[in-house]
Amino acid sequence: MGHQYKAIQWNKNKIIYDLYTVVAIVLFIGVFMVVGLQTQPTGHAADPVVLAIRALGVATFTMLTVILAIGPLARLSPRFSPMLYNRRHLGVMTFTVASAHFGLALLWYHSSGPLNPLVSLFASNPLYDSIPGFPFEVLGFAAFLILFVMATTSHDFWLNNLSAPVWKALHMLVYPAYILLVFHITLGALMTEKSILYPALTAVTFISISALHLYIGYREWHADNGMKSLKAKGWVEIGAPDDIPNMRAVIAPLPKGDRVAVFRYDNKISAVTNACRHQNGPLGEGRVIDGCITCPWHGWQYRPDDGVSPPPFTEKIATYKVKIEAGRVFVNPKPNPPGTRTEPAIIAKQGAAVT
Amino acid sequence: MSLYKGVIDPKPSNPREMFVGWADAPAVDRRFLLGALPLGLAGAGGAAWLIANELDDPGAGAWLTGATHEITGTLITDPYPMIRIIDQTTPGGVRTVLIVAQGKCTSALQLNDQRGSQVTARGVLIQRKQRQMLEVPPFLDDWLMPAKMELAAAVVSPPVKSLGTSRLAGAIMDSKCFFGVMRPGRGKTHKACASLCIRGGVPPSFWVRTKDGAESVLLMTSADGGPMPMDILPLVADPVEAEGEIVRVGDLLQFRANTSAYARI
Numbered sequence: 001m002g003h004q005y006k007a008i009q010w011n012k013n014k015i016i017y018d019l020y021t022v023v024a025i026v027l028f029i030g031v032f033m034v035v036g037l038q039t040q041p042t043g044h045a046a047d048p049v050v051l052a053i054r055a056l057g058v059a060t061f062t063m064l065t066v067i068l069a070i071g072p073l074a075r076l077s078p079r080f081s082p083m084l085y086n087r088r089h090l091g092v093m094t095f096t097v098a099s100a101h102f103g104l105a106l107l108w109y110h111s112s113g114p115l116n117p118l119v120s121l122f123a124s125n126p127l128y129d130s131i132p133g134f135p136f137e138v139l140g141f142a143a144f145l146i147l148f149v150m151a152t153t154s155h156d157f158w159l160n161n162l163s164a165p166v167w168k169a170l171h172m173l174v175y176p177a178y179i180l181l182v183f184h185i186t187l188g189a190l191m192t193e194k195s196i197l198y199p200a201l202t203a204v205t206f207i208s209i210s211a212l213h214l215y216i217g218y219r220e221w222h223a224d225n226g227m228k229s230l231k232a233k234g235w236v237e238i239g240a241p242d243d244i245p246n247m248r249a250v251i252a253p254l255p256k257g258d259r260v261a262v263f264r265y266d267n268k269i270s271a272v273t274n275a276c277r278h279q280n281g282p283l284g285e286g287r288v289i290d291g292c293i294t295c296p297w298h299g300w301q302y303r304p305d306d307g308v309s310p311p312p313f314t315e316k317i318a319t320y321k322v323k324i325e326a327g328r329v330f331v332n333p334k335p336n337p338p339g340t341r342t343e344p345a346i347i348a349k350q351g352a353a354v355t
Numbered sequence: 356m357s358l359y360k361g362v363i364d365p366k367p368s369n370p371r372e373m374f375v376g377w378a379d380a381p382a383v384d385r386r387f388l389l390g391a392l393p394l395g396l397a398g399a400g401g402a403a404w405l406i407a408n409e410l411d412d413p414g415a416g417a418w419l420t421g422a423t424h425e426i427t428g429t430l431i432t433d434p435y436p437m438i439r440i441i442d443q444t445t446p447g448g449v450r451t452v453l454i455v456a457q458g459k460c461t462s463a464l465q466l467n468d469q470r471g472s473q474v475t476a477r478g479v480l481i482q483r484k485q486r487q488m489l490e491v492p493p494f495l496d497d498w499l500m501p502a503k504m505e506l507a508a509a510v511v512s513p514p515v516k517s518l519g520t521s522r523l524a525g526a527i528m529d530s531k532c533f534f535g536v537m538r539p540g541r542g543k544t545h546k547a548c549a550s551l552c553i554r555g556g557v558p559p560s561f562w563v564r565t566k567d568g569a570e571s572v573l574l575m576t577s578a579d580g581g582p583m584p585m586d587i588l589p590l591v592a593d594p595v596e597a598e599g600e601i602v603r604v605g606d607l608l609q610f611r612a613n614t615s616a617y618a619r620i
Binding site for chain 1: 373403407554555
């Protein structure tokens with residue numbers, strides 16, 4: 001959490017994550033280069049620079065695909081949470097690989113000519129009015145600019161200064177960037193190479209990522225709809241205290257569209273916003289560790305009763321009033337200002353207690 | 356009514372187990388990762404192998420940067436810089452070697468003073484099958500020297516023979532990349548580079564396939580045999596067809612047609 005800014009707050013898991021990612025990238029590019037150089041007939045060797053441009057481009061698309069898959073996969077199974085934990089580093093590494101692809105392509109295809117390389121990028125192919133002839137390079141460049149903005153604002157400094165919603169909205173640009181890359185590939189490499197494998201792989205990848213997101217979106221929409229019966233004027237009924245797993249939460253949609261995470265711990269019930277202050281992670285999918293609600297995404301922690309991070313951290317989230325009446329848990333849908341202490345509801349042994 | 360217990364792991368076998376980045380991973384996650392991580396590496400290597408193994412054959416071009424090549428012959432500047440040399444292995448005993456500068460700005464070469472004279476030129480050889488090109492590195496100040504030797508008339512001024520008018524389909528290439536500097540030096544991914552090269556003075560070539568599938572490369576000129584005008588640039592690297600006159604000059608086949616004769620297929 002952000003009581004002070006460091007370039008990277010390393011820990012063992014981050015080091016393992018980054019080392020593994022670097023090994024995977026080097027392996028991918030190395031195998032691509034070796035096979036690309038060896039696979040052609042004698043005397044037909046491919047240009048190593050062109051091969052490197054392609055290897056880096058394919059690696060960028062693959063990494064971005066993995067990044068987009070991690071989120072929904074982590075919502076399908078908690079086993080994917082470790083991959084989510086350091087996803088920002090994977091994003092910065094993707095930008096690094098994309099930079100190498102962009103730099104080499106600019107150097108190899110657009111430099112040493114009669115035009116400035118950046119002018120050449122936009123002017124060398126003038127077929128902007130044609131779909132098959134469209135200059136695919138500008139699509140890749142647009143995606144690169146988005147990745148640049150995302151990489152440069154990836155640090156918690158920007159997250160805090162831009163505010164979480166703005167930062168999150170900015171980083172949702174990864175989806176337009178991904179679509180731009182799909183068109184960059186379709187109107188570029190796929191129109192050059194003859195193998196059916198490439199359009200097939202691109203289509204399968206794009207459809208799989210889209211389907212994964214649609215499925216997860218449907219699940220959440222379905223779950224929210226299933227909770228509609230809970231909505232009521234005034235206090236919102238959540239259910240019986242025993243319906244909430246101990247040291248964990250249930251998530252309920254509120255009338256204004258927010259979600260509340262209702263935690264049961266130490267024979268008490270507290271409710272906080274479901275959105276983590278850090279990256280809007282789903283707090284209600286975390287658990288109570290060392291007396292604090294712990295976000296499943298990056299481990300940020302908040303005290304259940306006031307929504308404040310334990311010292312020395314200072315982050316605050318909104319809390320909600322809770323009560324237990326006739327053995328049922330109710331939440332006041334009006335959020336308290338972040339960091340407001342709210343008395344937990346005490347669970348009586350036989351169920352009926354009131355705060 | 357059922358309560359919504361979060362979208363992940365609503366009924367964990369051990370509710371105490373949750374991966375938290377700053378803590379040791381739970382045993383269940385460690386077991387999963389021990390299996391998944393090697394699979395991920397195998398997937399990365401396998402995907403790279405699969406994709407690289409399917410790449411198109413870039414062709415027989417070569418850019419022999421490891422050695423300086425020297426040729427002696429007659430310097431020609433129209434329609435493009437070239438040197439005709441004696442080569443008994445070719446029909447007519449003459450071989451045409453195109454001359455380009457390093458990079459994409461061949462028009463920077465100043466050759467008019469020695470036009471038509473006997474010269475010795477040094478540079479890096481670029482070769483695709485029988486077609487050759489000499490690239491002049493910028494650091495070779497004396498790359499072009501006058502030469503004293505007797506050359507047959509066929510080398511100095513080979514006969515120009517018209518082979519008639521034909522309609523050909525293929526793609527416009529910049530000769531330098533296509534001959535071997537970039538492999539592959541064709542297709543849409545190379546369009547911008549080819550366009551820049553031709554704009555910079557690299558001779559354009561028309562790459563066609565004959566009815567029996569054989570590759571043929573013809574030097575493109577305007578209908579009157581001059582350099583190809585720059586309005587050809589939008590058509591570079593695209594599939595095109597054109598009707599023009601095929602002319603043999605020594606060992607070199609030229610395709611003579613104005614830009615208006617070309618149409619994108």
